[in-house]
Amino acid sequence: MSQHTPYPTRIQNFLDALDADIDTDIGVLAQRHDIPAVEAHALAHTIRRLDAALVPIVPDEGFRARLKADLLGEPPVSGVFGRVRNLPPRLQVAAAVALFAAMTLLGRRRLMSEAGDLIDLFRDGPQEGGEVEVVTH
Numbered sequence: 001m002s003q004h005t006p007y008p009t010r011i012q013n014f015l016d017a018l019d020a021d022i023d024t025d026i027g028v029l030a031q032r033h034d035i036p037a038v039e040a041h042a043l044a045h046t047i048r049r050l051d052a053a054l055v056p057i058v059p060d061e062g063f064r065a066r067l068k069a070d071l072l073g074e075p076p077v078s079g080v081f082g083r084v085r086n087l088p089p090r091l092q093v094a095a096a097v098a099l100f101a102a103m104t105l106l107g108r109r110r111l112m113s114e115a116g117d118l119i120d121l122f123r124d125g126p127q128e129g130g131e132v133e134v135v136t137h
Helices: 007-020 026-032 037-053 061-072 079-085 089-124
Strands: none
Touching (some): 007 026, 026 037
């Protein structure tokens, strides 16, 4: 490197070379990129400490979905249908079948309860006074 290369460019080239081989000799890189040795050692020390301290993290699916919605300006997905929509197709079908079965069981239970009340009403006959009491839910 020559003195005609701007200093920020020399620093960037030094950092790129150090990033490519973090265990290389700092003195050799400093001479090659025309950087003062004291500054080169300080930068290398800082970079090595950052390399040891910063560990990559994989964000969870919820965070990625919220971030995507935020960046694209979409409303956040919430509720049962929003969650089912983000599932793979097989799980969407399974969720739909489970939801249908649950609604069927709840409807059947309510229907049987009302039918039982109606059967009791006819079995006991009309109430005193001849009026039939109708119960609705």
